[in-house]
Amino acid sequence: MNHDPRIILLAHGSSDRRWCQTFEKLATPTLDSVPGSRIAYMELAEPSLETIISEGKNDGITTFTIVPLFLAAGRHLRKDVPGMIEELQDNHDVTITLAPPIGENPQLGNAIRDVVTQELERQKQPA
Amino acid sequence: MNHDPRIILLAHGSSDRRWCQTFEKLATPTLDSVPGSRIAYMELAEPSLETIISEGKNDGITTFTIVPLFLAAGRHLRKDVPGMIEELQDNHDVTITLAPPIGENPQLGNAIRDVVTQELERQKQPA
Numbered sequence: 001m002n003h004d005p006r007i008i009l010l011a012h013g014s015s016d017r018r019w020c021q022t023f024e025k026l027a028t029p030t031l032d033s034v035p036g037s038r039i040a041y042m043e044l045a046e047p048s049l050e051t052i053i054s055e056g057k058n059d060g061i062t063t064f065t066i067v068p069l070f071l072a073a074g075r076h077l078r079k080d081v082p083g084m085i086e087e088l089q090d091n092h093d094v095t096i097t098l099a100p101p102i103g104e105n106p107q108l109g110n111a112i113r114d115v116v117t118q119e120l121e122r123q124k125q126p127a
Numbered sequence: 128m129n130h131d132p133r134i135i136l137l138a139h140g141s142s143d144r145r146w147c148q149t150f151e152k153l154a155t156p157t158l159d160s161v162p163g164s165r166i167a168y169m170e171l172a173e174p175s176l177e178t179i180i181s182e183g184k185n186d187g188i189t190t191f192t193i194v195p196l197f198l199a200a201g202r203h204l205r206k207d208v209p210g211m212i213e214e215l216q217d218n219h220d221v222t223i224t225l226a227p228p229i230g231e232n233p234q235l236g237n238a239i240r241d242v243v244t245q246e247l248e249r250q251k252q253p254a
Contacts, residue, residue: 007243014199014201016201018200019201022198022228023230025231026239029236030239030240033240034244065246065247067239071150071198072146097250102239103149103150103153105238107242107245108242109153109154109155109156110156112156113157114234116134116157118232118234119194120134120161123192123224
């Protein structure tokens with residue numbers, strides 16, 4: 001099935017397997033409800049962005065949208081990722097769009113408020 | 128007003144003012160709805176955790192809960208922040224609880240799914 005654009009949830013990546021597992025859990029609701037979506041890591045973990053773009057191209061997909069699982073844009077999103085995208089577009093003859101980091105969407109601020117409210121409720125309960 | 132425990136939303140911090148502004152926006156729904164809550168930075172930006180604990184103590188608050196605005200626990204949350212907490216508890220005679228990073232709460236995964244769905248809708252609209 002060709003799902004254009006293919007959504008790629010991009011996490012930083014870590015050599016710590018527990019770190020990656022948290023991101024896999026975070027990605028699950030998206031992977032379950034958005035056909036063809038994938039998770040990829042910028043560095044230090046697999047699958048890499050290169051792997052996911054290459055697989056997509058083999059499936060006939062030519063447009064990709066990267067949604068960064070970052071709360072804010074720092075050096076990685078302002079410089080490193082755009083550089084990787086330019087190279088991947090050239091090498092694989094695909095079009096890649098970089099969406100804003102998830103933390104720039106107001107939904108996230110509301111989710112944080114709900115997490116804090118839950119934490120306060122949890123603390124009120126007898127141990 | 129004494130709001131015990133005082134909720135502290137802890138972000139990493141950055142010398143890039145835009146980075147901090149994103150976190151201030153992310154914190155706004157919580158700061159608006161949880162009385163006495165504050166944002167603090169681990170490093171590279173103000174207010175520091177030390178500043179916020181010290182201010183709280185001056186307001187008569189002795190218990191604090193830190194909710195990390197991190198998607199997953201890496202070295203900072205496993206080692207650096209617990210070390211800072213131990214020192215702050217000793218220096219200010221307060222009790223500080225470290226909550227799990229926001230990304231370990233399933234709410235966040237659902238918010239990410241909603242952000243992706245919005246991004247796909249946005250791309251479908253004529254420019």
